[in-house]
Amino acid sequence: MIPRVMIVEDEEALTTLLKYNLEAEGYAVSTVFRGDEAEIRLRETVPDLLLLDWMLPGVSGIELCRRIRMRDETRALPIIMLTARGEETERVRGLATGADDYVVKPFSVPELMARIRAMLRRTKPETIAAILRSGDIELDRETHRVRRAGRELHLGPKEFDLLEFLMQSPGRVFSREQLLNSVWGRDVYVDERTVDVHVGRLRKAINRGRAKDPIRTVRGAGYALDEQYAP
Ligand code: CA
Numbered sequence: 001m002i003p004r005v006m007i008v009e010d011e012e013a014l015t016t017l018l019k020y021n022l023e024a025e026g027y028a029v030s031t032v033f034r035g036d037e038a039e040i041r042l043r044e045t046v047p048d049l050l051l052l053d054w055m056l057p058g059v060s061g062i063e064l065c066r067r068i069r070m071r072d073e074t075r076a077l078p079i080i081m082l083t084a085r086g087e088e089t090e091r092v093r094g095l096a097t098g099a100d101d102y103v104v105k106p107f108s109v110p111e112l113m114a115r116i117r118a119m120l121r122r123t124k125p126e127t128i129a130a131i132l133r134s135g136d137i138e139l140d141r142e143t144h145r146v147r148r149a150g151r152e153l154h155l156g157p158k159e160f161d162l163l164e165f166l167m168q169s170p171g172r173v174f175s176r177e178q179l180l181n182s183v184w185g186r187d188v189y190v191d192e193r194t195v196d197v198h199v200g201r202l203r204k205a206i207n208r209g210r211a212k213d214p215i216r217t218v219r220g221a222g223y224a225l226d227e228q229y230a231p
Helices: 012-024 035-044 061-070 088-096 109-123 157-168 176-184 193-206
Strands: 004-008 028-032 049-053 079-084 101-105 131-134 137-140 145-148 151-153 215-218 222-225
Touching: 004 012, 004 035, 012 028, 012 109, 012 176, 028 035, 035 061, 049 061, 049 109, 061 079, 079 109, 101 109, 109 176, 131 157, 137 157, 157 176, 157 193, 157 222, 176 193, 176 222, 193 215
Parallel strands: 004 028, 004 049, 049 079, 079 101
Antiparallel strands: 131 137, 137 145, 145 151, 215 222
């Protein structure tokens, strides 16, 4: 089951960034730029989670949130509010009006992704798999354990994040830049060669003896995790 996330945000660049990252993690994403338009859209279809900006044209995020909580169909819809810095008292009002969580702009994309996962795990557990599987590799997001063919692997925290990210979109090739942005975050300055170093460590951890290497290096493009390999 693919979790559906609706983004209600009038900043186009932010919407694009969020949509890109959510789709990379396997979510189905819809976007709306105005509050009043979002209200109409929510009468047609209710997503699994709503990312709602505070300041919106049409109807404000706070008012929309209030209206969402008044309707039976959307009363339980998980909402993460996106607020600007300095709206401290308003943030409190946002939560009082019924948002389940909030992040303050500018926020780190990996942190927001983690909050979204945590909220869906709580509210719609069926949409978030606790265990990812690819070939003979099994990754448990909750216990942070990784096994290959039943044997437990010991990964560093970045190697775990990297493997988790690759396992979300098997077969898809990610550039070093995409991996940096998704696993390390956009605000962090890290050289692209860092990705190669961590992929190297990840390979060393998961491939032992004659195990086939599931990580594919695509020259000039980046890396992918292949599902189609003989375990
Ligand atoms: Ca706004």
